[in-house]
Amino acid sequence: MSARPGATASGLPTSLLNMALYQTGWFAVVLGAAHRRPWPGLATALALFAIHVLAARARRDELLLGVVAGALGYCIDTFLQGVGVLAFDTGSVVSWLAPPWLIALWLQFATLLRFSLRWLDRRPALAGLLGLVGGPVAFLSGSRLGAVTFPAGAPIALAALGLVWATVTPLLLAVAARLGTPMGERGYRGLTG
Secondary structure (H helix, E strand, C coil): CCCCCCECCCCCEHHHHHHHHHHHHHHHHHHHHHCCCHHHHHHHHHHHHHHHHHHECCHHHHHHHHHHHHHHHHHHHHHHHHCCCCECCCCCCCCCCCCCHHHHHHHHHHHHHCCCCHHHCCCHHHHHHHHHHHHHHHHHHHHHHCCCECCCCHHHHHHHHHHHHHHHHHHHHHHHHHCCCCHHHCCECCCCC
16 A cells, blocks of 8 residues: 555655654754753754664755855854844854754754755745745744844844755755656655655
8 A cells, every 4th residue: 555645655645744753853953052961962963863864865965055154154154143133142162153953953954855845945035935934944943942042132243044945945945856856756765745
């Protein structure tokens, strides 16, 4: 018996499985940082990213997308830290660089682009709107959990994050769309969708 399109063999929609893996990684990283134990969260998120890549039908594309998102996001977060928009109290290896656990959050976000967020493919305005709202909400949640602070104040930080994410979300979706795997070949091995 084969699973219906967009569902795993157990009937769970692939996008729900993908979102569950993402949320698990996000909470592991953010709660680890908030409790001044960033390394277990980082390790968990990296393991989840590896599982995602190994399970993906288009492993090379998922890995490449993760590298692009991780590098771009880390540079952005380092810049925002450098100009005083964001501050991270734990996990820094070099004081002027953002902590490495942020790379894991960007890797987690990259896992969504060709799976749970693929409905935004070729809809840059909608992707920008999602980024405008979703990016600040994620950082505000991280702030309330204690993983990040806003030295310049929440309004300035959330406005800056909204602009960044409104730009980065459609950009990364465009990168995801340009990778070689056709839409029908995206998904997890052994699972449809």
